[in-house]
Amino acid sequence: MESANHLDHQEYGAIERAPLPRNMIENSMFEEEPDVVDLAKESPSYPIDSDDVVYEPRTSRLLVRGLGENDLDEDEEDYESSARLLGMSFMNRSSNQRSASSSYTRHQPSGSCSKPSAKTMVVGVLILVVLVSLFMVIYFVPGCTFTRSCPKTNSTMERIAPISTSGELFPWTELRLPSSVHPVHYDISLHPDLNRMTFQGSVSIKVEVLHETKIIVLHSSDMNITKATFQGKVVHVLEYKPWQQIAIKFPEDLEKGPYVLNLDYTANFSNSYDGFYNSSYVDTTGTKRVLAATQFEPLAARKAFPCFDEPAFKSTFLIKITRESKYISLSNMPKVKTTDLKNDLQEDEFKESDIMSTYLVAFIVAEFSSYSTTVSNTTVSVYAVPDKKEQVHYALEAAAKLLKFYNKFFEIDYPLSKLDLVAIPDFLAGAMENWGLITFRETTLLVGNNSSPIDKQLVTSVIAHELAHQWFGNLVTMRWWNDLWLNEGFATYMQYLSIDTVFPDLDIDTEFLNVRFKALAKDALNSSHPVSTLVSTPEQVEEMFDSVSYEKGASILLMLNATLKDGEFRKGVIEYLQKYNRSNTESEDLWNSLSQVSKQNVSVSEMMNTWTVHKGFPLVTVKRNGTQVTLSQEHFLLNAENCTDNSLWHIPLTFVNDSCSVLSSCKQVFHLKDKTAILKLPGPVKWLKFNFRSDGFYIVHYDVEGWRALIDALNVDVNVLPYEDRAALINNLFALSRLGKVSFRQVLNLMEYIRNETETAPLTEALSQLGQIYRLLDKRSELNLASRMTSYIDDHFGSLMESQSWKLEISVSKMTLRSALLEMACSLNRLNCTTQAKHLFDQWVNSNKTFQIPSDLMRTVFKVAALTDDGWDVLLNSYKHSIYDSEKRKTLEALASTQDVRKIIWILQKSLDGSEIQTQEFPLVIHTICKNFAGYLYAWDFLKENWEKITQKFPVGSFAIQSIIMSATSQFSTKTHLMEAQNFFSSLGAKGSQMRIVQEATETIKQNMRWMESNLGTLQHWL
């Protein structure tokens, strides 16, 4: 799956990496102590119905009015009253929202550096008391009080017996299914009714009993089973809803051997984005169209048909779909026949599938059009709604080229005779790799006439990622979700590797470098987790779809590939795919395959385990004395007080020196496995630069002399190091300043060289880092410092900003740079920038939108335009009618970056209810609004008030929720806000407060506070 997090990064990378939201409106708004509009009283002047404005943010008003942290005291009592003052009703909320059936708990990973607070300990003791009492009650109740018979099980949970819906004892007590029964084949018949939003299904499952057993347990969620037979005889089905399991009990043991279980059922379409769900869109004639599609990964196949829904239960599938004749149906395999039924219905039957996991099954019923081509023996087709049929050509060409590449690279041909890529109008993930039927968001597959190469870079990346999954994931699958990174890390790495070869013009290396920096930032937090992590509950499984599985996974594979000799990595991968073709694996299996082909002295398995078992990454410190270099490693951990973490990594440490520093042949390697080691240089050097091209997943710190020598060298000639190294020096030094290892003054020292920099990667990294600090200053209302930061950026980047062209550009690298620079320039209100932007917007409007604004500048232009009421209205109208999805998204970002509070709230409401803005865009809307001073507190209030509704749409733990929470809180840097956030999250009960992203959010706020406290002085002095 391509997560939307990742997609967001790609999609609005420029703003992520270079935003400066402050402008005069924001400044004046704060300085004048804004009289917050009372939404209930004032009637807005544009498409906001009075009914819409029922939402009245409370907290924000008080916070905006300047209830500063100084007004609050540390102790609990004051906090309580402050909470009341802030209008928080968390006590009520917590009782409403606590989920009764949650089994969600988190085990603190080893090597964690946290100290429980007094409050936590009190809560902990209370919980313990409750648990002990519960245990005693259950223990002392005479055995089998609840039912007539007791299940035989050695589970530790044997005394906590789940009760099925019918009141009988449910005969299985674990989240994972028993291994005694395996599915072999499914015959699935489905009849979706797109008018009634329901479907009927029947499934016949051939199973193999491997060990004698009295029970068969499988998954089923939200469906009504109308008939069940086993070997032709009617059987009684028990259901345990909290774990989405059903079971059949038998009086006698079932002998080993094959059996058949038949289940008939009915269900409603899912109203979230997973399972078998319906989606709708309005076509260009204004007619509403509906379609039904599936999204099963990770745990939603069970919402469409009863099944053994774990990745290791692979089997074959034969699917039949009944539909009205106006629709087409698609599934993983090619269609073999269509039968006419009565009432204008037809039944499509698809070929029996390869052996595969349930999460990869897919089907769609819709009115779609397509174009096709052929690669080897595979028919490749791209489908879209008829209005957008002509936007599929780029994707078709890219998919064909990439399929050829992978067929050759893996030396195993794509095994199916067809490969469909389908753009779904309302789809939450970036894309999903269902075998033979890959589903995409429209933005990640369709390319319109005026799409830029940056839009194409996104589409190509997502296609490359999903195609890689056809091997990594579909052909060879992780045994359980703890090793999700085997799927996602690999697909992410292969997406960069394949594009670098097949589409060198797309400048994907710079993008991959940014992705690695982003992964380092996330993994530096104590709330991070090892690449391979124990997971069991559904929420924990959802949470695995994060930056660690995707981006860190890809980064450590790059590091390994860069360490092995040429060709060894590919050889090992081929060996692995051949050996485990159509089966399931764990991390160790991959390392073993790579170890076998590696001719090096290091054991791949021994080295790589240190990167998958420990969370975080190492900080390498380099101290040079003449030719003797002392190297040491420690865990790079932000917020690390009282930390006793002794994790050691096996680091393939690469380095270059002043005499040879640019070519790959200059690279030398030293394996640092211990806490410290001495490296003897053969002769004297002026300087050393470690982590050549930033291929390794670690940060490097030098002694004072070491840093000075590198900075001096850059000041003399920027080309003394490759651009990746320059970007990495900037990234690492900012990170070290966050860790408290260097002062901000040292960061500014390095930044002096930037006036001579011309490459995209170092410039966008610098803009991104400065932008982050600016935003924090801005939201703390450090107005003086924020304006000095503005001057600093002006001084260092101003001439580059002025020299950017506003015409069509073809180089991706130049586009990435200019969109970052100009977006910042306009947000700083540089006159040249806003004048040009307005000029382009006027030309666009006057030409009835036929004038082509360069696609990479569209967001910048629209954002300037959206600041006026007229411009905003034009954009809203355009948003509603455009059939170009990437343009629509840029338009939406502009709409959401308005300073007008009424508009902000209107957008929040409309994107959550999905009426005028698709709900799939809600995370993007929150993200954009939170960047601006005008809206971030409103967005936070909105999140709190609508939490229940939000989590109905976006599952707890999912990447969408991760993104929403981080967007809403990562701008906080004061104690007031920390308490606000902690208070809200703890009110959510077990399901919400235990999310890893909640820990990440509070940790990020604390980190922001700490950085501000220790660097405000330096900023005062040096900016």
Ligand SMILES: [Zn+2]
């Ligand atoms: Zn993926």
